[in-house]
Each structure stands twice: as structure tokens, then as C-alpha cells.
Amino acid sequence: MTHASSDSGCGSKAPGGVRVMCRALSSWSLIAILFMSGSAAFADDAPPQQATVDADGVQRVGILGGSYFFKPSKIVAKAGQPLEISVRMEQGIVPHRFVLDGPNGKPAAEVDLSEAPRTVRVELPPGEYQFYCSNRLLMFKSHRERGMTGVLQVRE
Structure with a gap:
């Protein structure tokens, strides 16, 4: 048996x-x-983050980046005023970049995030602008394709 x-x-x-x-x-x-x-795991369903206007008239907002995410991933700013975006990264070994598309299809800002935090200053007309990490490792999906993206809405 x-x-x-x-x-x-x-x-x-x-x-x-x-x-x-x-x-x-x-x-x-x-x-x-x-x-x-x-x-x-890092999907961001939070409401848009409104940039705050300081006494000097400059709008400011902070973004945290990490393993294939930016938080907040939705930002709202006013047209006609400069906007400073300060981006810092969580600890990690994967290198990242911050790219903010401009109205003409060219980047309005692009910085390496190996030295954090990094601050970019832009003044954009009303519209919706994508920001993302442009890095890609060999044969893997780009960081943008993996969800490291966000949207900046500039309103009147």
C-alpha cells in the first residue's frame, strides 16, 4: 500500500x-x-494641495518623492505669481529626477534629486502641467510609467 x-x-x-x-x-x-x-501601495487619492502664498508674493509647495511616487501628486497654483516647488526624496538607493513640463512641450524645470531638497522656481500661464521622474533603469519600465507622476494645475 x-x-x-x-x-x-x-x-x-x-x-x-x-x-x-x-x-x-x-x-x-x-x-x-x-x-x-x-x-x-502608494496610490495618492488625496485632494489637490493648494500652493501657499507667502508675504513676498511667492507661492510655495513641498513635494516628497520616494519609490515611484510624488506626494502630493496634485498641486494647484495661481497664474501670474511665481511658484517655488521644493522637492525632497525619501532615503533610498534608486536615483530620481524631477521634470515639470512647460506650455511649449519643453521642460519648465528639470533637476537631479540626488541632492535633496531641490527647489525650482517657475511662473506658468493657466493650464495643466505634468511632473514626473524621467529616469529609467535598463530594460525596466521608466519611473514615470511606474507611477512617479503628478499634475500641476495653474488657475486664473
């Missing part, structure tokens, strides 16, 4: 090399799942 084993091949009775391989595969599987779900 034979008995079906509940051992999946990676149990305590498996040879040493098989157990090591099973542990490695389990670890890499967990890392892959966390890596692929990273941008979804």
Missing part, C-alpha cells in the same frame, strides 16, 4: 540542496511581489 505524501518537495525530508533552492525561490518570489505592487 502506498501513501500520498503531503510534502511538496521542499519539506524537511528534501535533500539539502533542494531545501536551499526552495528557500531562495520563496525569497525571490516575495521580493518580486513587493516590487511589482510598490507603486499601487
